[in-house]
Amino acid sequence: MLKKYTGAQLFFLTCMRVIIGWHFLYEGYVKVTGEGWSSAGYLNAAPGPFAGIFSTLGHSAWMVGGINIIMSWGLTLIGLALILGLFTRTALVGAAVFLFLFYITNPPWIGVQFMAGEGSYMIVNKNLVEFSAALVLLAFPSGQIWGFDRLFVKQ
Amino acid sequence: MADNTGRDNRSGVGRRDFLKAAATTPVLGAFGLSLYKKEALDRASREEVLQLGNRPSGTNPNITKRNYKRAASANDTINIGIIGCGGRGKSLMRSAGFWPPDEEAPRGHEGQEKLNLKLTAVCDLFQPSVDWAIKASGGTAKFYPTYQELLEQSDVDAVVIATSDHYHAPVAIAAANAGKHVYVEKCMTKKFEEAFQVREAVKKAGIVFQLGHQNRNSDRYDSAMEVIDKGMLGEVTLIQCYTNRNSRNGAWVYDIPKEHGPKSAPSGPRNVDWDQYVSNTVQRPYDPNRFFRWRCFWDYGTGLSGDLLTHELDVINMVMNLGIPTTAVASGGIYYHKEYTTLMTANGDPLDSDDPVPQGALPRPDVPVMRRDVPDVFQVTYEWPDRNLTVVYNATLSSEHERGQIYLGSEATMDLTNGVDVFADPQSQRYAELIKSGKARLNEPMISYRTVAGKGIEAITSATSQWTISKGLLYTLREGRLVDITYLHIKNWIDHIRDNNTNTMCNIDDGFQEAITAHMGTYAFRLGTRVRWDAENQQIKFDSQPSESAQQVLV
Numbered sequence: 001m002l003k004k005y006t007g008a009q010l011f012f013l014t015c016m017r018v019i020i021g022w023h024f025l026y027e028g029y030v031k032v033t034g035e036g037w038s039s040a041g042y043l044n045a046a047p048g049p050f051a052g053i054f055s056t057l058g059h060s061a062w063m064v065g066g067i068n069i070i071m072s073w074g075l076t077l078i079g080l081a082l083i084l085g086l087f088t089r090t091a092l093v094g095a096a097v098f099l100f101l102f103y104i105t106n107p108p109w110i111g112v113q114f115m116a117g118e119g120s121y122m123i124v125n126k127n128l129v130e131f132s133a134a135l136v137l138l139a140f141p142s143g144q145i146w147g148f149d150r151l152f153v154k155q
Numbered sequence: 156m157a158d159n160t161g162r163d164n165r166s167g168v169g170r171r172d173f174l175k176a177a178a179t180t181p182v183l184g185a186f187g188l189s190l191y192k193k194e195a196l197d198r199a200s201r202e203e204v205l206q207l208g209n210r211p212s213g214t215n216p217n218i219t220k221r222n223y224k225r226a227a228s229a230n231d232t233i234n235i236g237i238i239g240c241g242g243r244g245k246s247l248m249r250s251a252g253f254w255p256p257d258e259e260a261p262r263g264h265e266g267q268e269k270l271n272l273k274l275t276a277v278c279d280l281f282q283p284s285v286d287w288a289i290k291a292s293g294g295t296a297k298f299y300p301t302y303q304e305l306l307e308q309s310d311v312d313a314v315v316i317a318t319s320d321h322y323h324a325p326v327a328i329a330a331a332n333a334g335k336h337v338y339v340e341k342c343m344t345k346k347f348e349e350a351f352q353v354r355e356a357v358k359k360a361g362i363v364f365q366l367g368h369q370n371r372n373s374d375r376y377d378s379a380m381e382v383i384d385k386g387m388l389g390e391v392t393l394i395q396c397y398t399n400r401n402s403r404n405g406a407w408v409y410d411i412p413k414e415h416g417p418k419s420a421p422s423g424p425r426n427v428d429w430d431q432y433v434s435n436t437v438q439r440p441y442d443p444n445r446f447f448r449w450r451c452f453w454d455y456g457t458g459l460s461g462d463l464l465t466h467e468l469d470v471i472n473m474v475m476n477l478g479i480p481t482t483a484v485a486s487g488g489i490y491y492h493k494e495y496t497t498l499m500t501a502n503g504d505p506l507d508s509d510d511p512v513p514q515g516a517l518p519r520p521d522v523p524v525m526r527r528d529v530p531d532v533f534q535v536t537y538e539w540p541d542r543n544l545t546v547v548y549n550a551t552l553s554s555e556h557e558r559g560q561i562y563l564g565s566e567a568t569m570d571l572t573n574g575v576d577v578f579a580d581p582q583s584q585r586y587a588e589l590i591k592s593g594k595a596r597l598n599e600p601m602i603s604y605r606t607v608a609g610k611g612i613e614a615i616t617s618a619t620s621q622w623t624i625s626k627g628l629l630y631t632l633r634e635g636r637l638v639d640i641t642y643l644h645i646k647n648w649i650d651h652i653r654d655n656n657t658n659t660m661c662n663i664d665d666g667f668q669e670a671i672t673a674h675m676g677t678y679a680f681r682l683g684t685r686v687r688w689d690a691e692n693q694q695i696k697f698d699s700q701p702s703e704s705a706q707q708v709l710v
Contacts, residue, residue: 014178014179017179018179018182021182022182022186025186026186026190029190080183083179083180083182083183083186084179084180084183085176085178085179145175146175146176146178146179147176147178147179148176148177149176150172150175150176151172151173151176
């Protein structure tokens with residue numbers, strides 16, 4: 001089902017999609033090209049109730065190797081897809097899964113000694129905001145209108 | 156609501172459709188352009204920092220010693236003996252590939268190149284340690300009650316010496332004279348004059364010698380040496396380093412096993428060869444504190460100076476290529492660990508020294524109250540006037556707060572607390588433009604290199620740095636893999652034995668400098684005077700002549 005939007009709705013939905021895509025693409029690019037980047041440090045330092053699981057992953061050379069490839073190329077491909085509006089639905093599901101994992105590896109929950117970044121957080125942080133944005137974009141697709149999905153997705 | 160899907164349904168994919176489909180594609184162009192600009196700026200900034208070094212690289216000979224690659228391909232088995240197989244000796248054996256089958260393999264063992272060693276001989280003064288080594292060898296090791304007997308064996312090519320400090324030199328000298336290659340723990344010697352004797356014996360015999368400063372192998376020093384070598388810090392006038400520990404084990408109050416007791420005991424376990432232990436030092440009656448906690452006593456150990464200061468001073472010597480300091484002054488005392496009663500549970504089970512004390516705990520009748528005689532707070536100031544440099548070391552065994560090994564330079568400061576962090580100095584001339592243009596920030600390192608602390612996996616992180624250190628500036632990692640630096644240090648020794656090359660990672664000249672530096676600190680403290688190194692005459696001198704009783708410590 002194609003949505004019908006006002007011009008402003010379509011414009012801002014597309015902007016949001018492209019901006020999230022840009023963010024993912026650069027994060028992915030840095031990891032693909034960055035020498036020596038590894039998810040191991042982040043996994044090992046993960047606080048919160050799932051720390052044990054992430055630390056187990058972070059201590060396994062095989063798992064770290066796999067996660068590094070999935071992370072770096074996953075972020076890059078999702079970024080490209082969101083900017084181009086190609087396979088938008090799949091890319092948004094992927095983005096939401098990544099963002100959810102980022103959120104729970106370092107959850108700003110009360111009583112959790114989470115890793116400090118810029119800003120002040122209580123339960124809600126930027127990962128959660130971006131995760132919500134990805135879900136909004138899933139509910140209000142724009143790739144079939146302004147994006148290459150227009151050429152491939154059947155009406 | 157208007158239908159703005161704008162599909163052209165009449166003729167499949169039309170021109171209008173394609174334009175709308177590609178509507179966001181120009182964003183990729185903007186992305187590419189931004190990326191190009193950013194990378195160009197980063198590259199220019201990095202080059203700017205590198206060009207600001209004012210010295211040619213390669214002036215520190217210690218750089219070429221690192222990353223040694225074997226020359227010979229021969230890989231024949233080397234037979235080793237272990238002399239002193241207590242706490243440290245066991246760690247060394249585990250790193251060399253020997254542990255009893257009922258123990259877990261050391262971390263990082265998998266994937267390591269095998270050293271092709273055979274453990275053929277063991278000498279230790281405590282029977283359970285001997286049993287451990289024989290089990291660890293798979294039954295190939297034979298027990299010799301004295302090191303002299305062990306060194307007579309033809310099936311021993313090389314020995315690892317991890318005795319208490321007062322046996323390092325006698326065993327190392329005898330081993331060199333017997334033509335055995337030597338790996339000896341720090342501090343290289345207990346006494347000043349022994350450093351000369353060990354150096355002479357090792358050089359005369361031409362054996363391959365390694366002093367056990369395994370932390371030389373840490374990757375961070377590759378980076379640190381490159382920073383120093385490029386002169387990025389300007390003139391370094393002060394280096395501060397430290398040791399902080401805050402546990403009984405950290406303060407060398409180790410556990411005393413239940414099955415201790417001298418050979419001469421009329422009853423009970425007779426596992427400790429006490430007579431041999433004290434045969435080259437002050438004669439005293441059996442005291443398990445003095446055997447199992449020997450680091451707490453001057454009769455057998457070298458105190459904070461030989462034990463922990465040397466870790467710091469040795470790597471500073473490597474990074475800065477300093478040699479022996481010209482002067483040393485020291486102070487300190489026993490401030491915290493004055494007296495210790497070893498406890499057991501109400502049922503008579505020994506308690507570990509860092510265990511919480513349960514109700515009904517009692518003093519162990521088999522262990523006297525311990526009063527250490529080495530200080531637990533200690534400070535030394537070393538000077539190299541010809542280098543315009545002071546190094547301050549201080550330590551306490553009752554605080555674990557981290558303070559860092561910090562190199563203070565006129566242009567920048569290098570902090571080796573967690574890795575390598577180089578901060579531009581706020582008053583720097585050289586980096587003024589970079590700071591002004593925002594390419595270097597004062598509260599963030601200009602350069603940052605990280606080993607993920609305590610996690611065993613080495614990685615570079617760019618979280619707090621403007622530039623990660625790439626191959627161009629500083630060496631890369633060892634394939635992002637967990638690396639046991641003690642294994643690397645032993646491997647370095649073994650590789651040099653196979654290549655018949657005496658220039659090991661911490662060779663006899665490094666060892667000589669380490670021992671003299673440590674003893675200058677110890678003597679400055681114990682004699683209460685400034686100690687000078689006369690490089691020309693290879694002698695130490697005292698600013699005020701110590702009294703005869705004070706001079707006892709030199710014996």
